Amino acid sequence: MRNHRIRPVAGIATLLLALAAALLTPAGAAWAGTVHDGASQPVYSYANAIRETVWVDTGLDGEGDGHRDRVAADIIRPREPAQAGRKIPVIMDASPYYECCGRGNESQVKTYDAQGNPVQFPLYYDNYFVPRGYAVVLVDLAGTNRSDGCVDVGGPSDITSAKAVIDWLNGRASGYSARAGGSAVKAAGWANGSVGMIGKSWDGTVANGVAATGVEGLKTIVPISAISSWYDYYRSQGAPLYSGTPADLAGEVEDPADAAKCGAEQSALAAGAPYDGDWTALWQQRDYVPDAAKVKASVFVVHGMQDLNVRTVNFGQWWDALAAHGVQRKIWLSETGHVDPFDYRRGAWVDTLHQWFDHYLLGVPNGIQNQPMADIERAPDQWSTDASWPAPGTTQATVHLNPGVLGGSSNSGTVSFTDDPSKDENAWAGEADQVTPEKTAFTTGVLTHDLRLSGSGSVTLTVSSSTSSAHLSAVLVDLGPATIRDYQGSGEGINTLTTRSCWGESTAGDSACFLDTAAATVQVNETVFSRGWADLGHYAGLDHGVPLTPGTPYPMTVQLAATDHVVPAGHRLALIVAGTDDGLIDPPDTRPTLTVDLADSALRLPLVGGGGALR
The missing domain is CATH 3.40.50.1820 (Alpha/Beta hydrolase fold, catalytic domain)
Incomplete structure (x- = not known):
């Protein structure tokens, strides 16, 4: 450095x-003596x-x-x-x-x-x-x-x-x-x-x-x-x-x-x-x-x-x-x-x-x-x-949802889960291949080539609730071993060292020398890399949320936040849908069981190479 x-x-x-x-330099121009x-x-x-x-x-x-x-x-x-x-x-x-x-x-x-x-x-x-x-x-x-x-x-x-x-x-x-x-x-x-x-x-x-x-x-x-x-x-x-x-x-x-x-x-x-x-x-x-x-x-x-x-x-x-x-x-x-x-x-x-x-x-x-x-x-x-961002060649691709499966030629079936406010996205991702009551997971097979997502996606879900209030969480997960920055650690991905480097001139009251840092890393077997959350009572818009009628299906498009991530060959891509993401959203005032009609649901992803890249 x-x-x-x-x-x-x-x-x-x-x-x-x-x-x-x-x-001798014209007014308004950069002083030639400094450049x-x-x-x-x-x-x-x-x-x-x-x-x-x-x-x-x-x-x-x-x-x-x-x-x-x-x-x-x-x-x-x-x-x-x-x-x-x-x-x-x-x-x-x-x-x-x-x-x-x-x-x-x-x-x-x-x-x-x-x-x-x-x-x-x-x-x-x-x-x-x-x-x-x-x-x-x-x-x-x-x-x-x-x-x-x-x-x-x-x-x-x-x-x-x-x-x-x-x-x-x-x-x-x-x-x-x-x-x-x-x-x-x-x-x-x-x-x-x-x-x-x-x-x-x-x-x-x-x-x-x-x-x-x-x-x-x-x-x-x-x-x-x-x-x-x-x-x-x-x-x-x-x-x-x-x-x-x-x-x-x-x-x-x-x-x-x-x-x-x-x-x-x-x-x-x-x-x-x-x-x-x-x-x-x-x-x-x-x-x-x-x-x-x-x-x-x-x-x-x-x-x-x-x-x-x-x-x-x-x-x-x-x-x-x-x-x-x-x-x-x-x-x-x-x-x-x-x-x-x-x-x-x-x-x-x-x-x-x-x-x-x-x-x-x-x-x-x-x-x-x-x-x-x-x-x-x-x-x-x-x-x-x-050269540009989102990456050149990125298009929004529709990815079908079937029970447990991400991909395929069409959507079908239903899935259900019960909100558990004590569970978070890390717990869901760690149990992506297990059937647990608080979430539902959709996964691809093992990828034969790298898959890059660049930009923002969304997932449209048709959901009915057993109670009058419900929250939804949707996360994209890279299933496979990796070394990543420890973004959940105290330094959010960095370690602060004891050495200093100097970036300019100092005075007695204002030092230009700052503590150096290094990457804080962690070994993981799964990485959550995009997230979205929504209140189902705002399905019709943000102006005014409404109580849900139990058993009535509501369409809700959950926006998946911008990212740029490569799921490498040998890994799998997963979408996990659940209720409260503990620590990241607050729970609703009820504990609903939610049923998703997959025939009227779809995932849209910003894929480099479009839908063909996933196939």
């Missing part, structure tokens, strides 16, 4: 030549960088106190470009976690000196990119850390507070030197208006939401393990994934000084997210997918295919919507859970991100937009690439 420790510019003569080149061999170079002083905070007026009054909310934008930028009259782009991470919970594998928080000036900027973006000619701006979302307002968990306050900073960087919003009062601060002297947003989890979610506004100046986003619809974080086709509400999440991150003023917002978050799984105005407001047509930025999606926190339906539906509108995009899919690529593919990740930002923010013609679109982890630390 390479060490990216930056060395300072050698000699005053070199610096003077660079400054002279800057004065060599197709990449920006670390020619600026990190130790001497400008570190400041600007409070940006959001135009909101979330607290209802008659004062417009200001959000804190902590900025670090190289001193030399502004001195030479050069303007630079911004890498921005807007987050609610800079005080309460921290960022990255080491849970870094912002720190400040006695005068309130920022000292530590979490993660490596500042250490690595500031010497290369970028400003890094870390924004406290409304209601968190040093920002005014109320946390609304992906709603207008979150999105507007981050968008306002982009507007300020482009001269469309007002910034101030203090949280209250203070003098006006403009970015026009140093910012060229081009912004790239990046972040994992909630941070990446905000990047998706801001991009969906179509804001001018946002050139690219890099959402890592990000949500595209908050409904699909808390619910799955009516089935509750968590018993908590957005109000609970807001309470974890909200600054205590603001929380006392945000009771109305908290009440609205609780009321708007009913446990019954109905689609409400609150969920609609936090669904960014319908606004994919407004996205002007390029999008670099990164997600763990075994992420059971932000589940993979979130990247799958976002990706499909972006593709439908011709958005320029790239994707990395790992075998991990909810993990940042800096912690599972560090060297390749930093190099790729460097190229991405150089191209979209500095205008460097490095050709990254023409490189393979998709990187997929096939086994721990083993990656493949594809």
Whole structure:
């Protein structure tokens, strides 16, 4: 693994030549003195960088106190470009976690000196990119850390507070030197208006939401393990994934000084997210997918295919919507859970991100937009690439269901099972070849060649319940021995080591050296690789669930979340259908026996090579 420790510019003569080149370069272009061999170079002083905070007026009054909310934008930028009259782009991470919970594998928080000036900027973006000619701006979302307002968990306050900073960087919003009062601060002297947003989890979610506004100046986003619809974080086709509400999440991150003023917002978050799984105005407001047509930025999606926190339906539906509108995009899919690529593919990740930002923010013609679109982890630390994603040659294939059998020329028969909320998908997969009362399994024969699934599938089931409520789970399983990342372990597929490697320049208060990681692996005999869950009472749609009439058949299409998996020759593919998936969805309020009419059911899979690949 390479060490990216930056060395300072050698000699005053070199610096003077660079400054002279800057004065001769047209405004708005990348400074030729920073770009060599197709990449920006670390020619600026990190130790001497400008570190400041600007409070940006959001135009909101979330607290209802008659004062417009200001959000804190902590900025670090190289001193030399502004001195030479050069303007630079911004890498921005807007987050609610800079005080309460921290960022990255080491849970870094912002720190400040006695005068309130920022000292530590979490993660490596500042250490690595500031010497290369970028400003890094870390924004406290409304209601968190040093920002005014109320946390609304992906709603207008979150999105507007981050968008306002982009507007300020482009001269469309007002910034101030203090949280209250203070003098006006403009970015026009140093910012060229081009912004790239990046972040994992909630941070990446905000990047998706801001991009969906179509804001001018946002050139690219890099959402890592990000949500595209908050409904699909808390619910799955009516089935509750968590018993908590957005109000609970807001309470974890909200600054205590603001929380006392945000009771109305908290009440609205609780009321708007009913446990019954109905689609409400609150969920609609936090669904960014319908606004994919407004996205002007390029999008670099990164997600763990075994992420059971932000589940993979979130990247799958976002990706499909972006593709439908011709958005320029790239994707990395790992075998991990909810993990940042800096912690599972560090060297390749930093190099790729460097190229991405150089191209979209500095205008460097490095050709990254023409490189393979998709990187997929096939086994721990083993990656493949594809020119596009889903993989070329992928089509939706209909696969027939018969009792115990996946495949064949037609559907027939019925199967039954009784919901057992104590059993989960691992137990089902381990007993795929055994008849057990809580599930039904459909399996192929032993495959004679590799079978690749790439994208999202679905299974349509015609189901009758013995009670008035029922949940359904459907999982795809690779039956056969393999070494995989231990995504269910504490590191969700990584081990944190005691050694460190450095990715940029350090100061006494902000180190560029981070703990190394290695793949955490486990031997398995079966691998669940795609999942879907639904409440049968929402068979007619998400707007309103209804009590079931016992014995009445209902059609329900369970969406199987996006993935990319190769079932190798010698293994078998299985579909398992059951009730409650313990630990991943909450059970219904009854314990039904469910009967599936297979004659009116079907599985649809995204197969490379189509249906012929399975046959």
